[in-house]
Amino acid sequence: MTSDSTAPTKPPRSRASRIRRGLAWTAALVVLGAAGSGWWVYGHLSGNIDSVDLDEAIGTDNRPPKVVENAQNLLVLGSDSRAGANGELDHGDVSGARSDTAMLVHIPEGRSRATAVSIPRDTLVTRPECKDGDGTTVPEARRVMFNSVYSLAGPACVVKTVEQLSGIRVDHFVEVDFAGFKGLVDALGGVTVTLDQPMTGAKGGLKLDAGTHRLNGTDSLKFVRTRYGYGDGSDLGRIGLQQQFMLAMLSEIKKQDALGNPARLYKLADAGTKSLTTDSDLASLTALSDFARSLQGVDPSTMETIMLPVAYDKVDPNRVVVAQEQASQLWEALRNDRKVPASAKDSPAKGGGPGAKSRAPGPSPSS
Numbered sequence: 001m002t003s004d005s006t007a008p009t010k011p012p013r014s015r016a017s018r019i020r021r022g023l024a025w026t027a028a029l030v031v032l033g034a035a036g037s038g039w040w041v042y043g044h045l046s047g048n049i050d051s052v053d054l055d056e057a058i059g060t061d062n063r064p065p066k067v068v069e070n071a072q073n074l075l076v077l078g079s080d081s082r083a084g085a086n087g088e089l090d091h092g093d094v095s096g097a098r099s100d101t102a103m104l105v106h107i108p109e110g111r112s113r114a115t116a117v118s119i120p121r122d123t124l125v126t127r128p129e130c131k132d133g134d135g136t137t138v139p140e141a142r143r144v145m146f147n148s149v150y151s152l153a154g155p156a157c158v159v160k161t162v163e164q165l166s167g168i169r170v171d172h173f174v175e176v177d178f179a180g181f182k183g184l185v186d187a188l189g190g191v192t193v194t195l196d197q198p199m200t201g202a203k204g205g206l207k208l209d210a211g212t213h214r215l216n217g218t219d220s221l222k223f224v225r226t227r228y229g230y231g232d233g234s235d236l237g238r239i240g241l242q243q244q245f246m247l248a249m250l251s252e253i254k255k256q257d258a259l260g261n262p263a264r265l266y267k268l269a270d271a272g273t274k275s276l277t278t279d280s281d282l283a284s285l286t287a288l289s290d291f292a293r294s295l296q297g298v299d300p301s302t303m304e305t306i307m308l309p310v311a312y313d314k315v316d317p318n319r320v321v322v323a324q325e326q327a328s329q330l331w332e333a334l335r336n337d338r339k340v341p342a343s344a345k346d347s348p349a350k351g352g353g354p355g356a357k358s359r360a361p362g363p364s365p366s367s
Helices: 015-048 054-058 084-088 148-153 155-166 178-188 217-225 235-255 262-273 285-294 324-335
Strands: 050-052 072-079 099-107 115-118 123-127 141-145 172-177 191-195 211-215 276-279 304-307 310-312 320-322 356-358
Touching (some): 072 155, 099 155, 099 235, 148 155, 155 172, 172 178, 178 262, 211 217, 235 304
């Protein structure tokens, strides 16, 4: 038997329904595209970062114990490698790399302040037995220059040397080379510094009059590496410039609210991570961002900068040795998360003469 009934047909969609459906698909594509871009940005920035597994490189035995659980100790290294883009920035004819700058930054429990201790690169130290990047054992050596440790055995050995020197457990390390430093300053649009006395530009250095200057990345690199054209021309004098520039740079980051501005943060992260090496626990964009956010309560204006107390070596006056009495007080205070006593800051070898003053940058004057 045949039926006269026919299958029901769907009513035609209204124009409004078609528009709503089109908007839904568009929104879905936008969300997926944004997610894809986010993953690309994350992968791109994280892929920029080189890392070193400290536990694997230096082991877990014979390292200083963690005394105050919630305090953090960060070793910051500035590498003077001339490889790749770095060779175009400064002295490209010099081979190898050294830790041109080394600061142990102690962030107490509560993370509302910080203390940065600069270790002079000419300090004679005992280098512990280490393994280099190829896994070859580098034997212990006494009376070696601190900055030679990096060139011979790499950043993990610098961490081990600092731990042996201070008795302080290093939680993290961050290494930035020439190109990364220049890129960070340029991404900020420059950093403002004020000099009490002129910088003469001796031996190819930066020449500046006394007063306030806005420095771009290239000039900032020359500024922190200036030695012969300022103060007494010593490495100890250069440390004052490096510490003051660091405070000026941190003030600039805080003034621009760089960590709270996604576009500016990406620009900084892209510039900085291109030449960044960290310990493996910090070697991702998420880990670095979380660590940076945890330090937002640290005000650069209250950050204390100290040079490791040293004395001129009696055998070679061009080198310095750790002033044990003062240094012991310094390390003990930081190890136990206490205020550093004034006596621990009195370095027998001072160097430097009048230092550079830095200030929180205002409107950008012309360079």
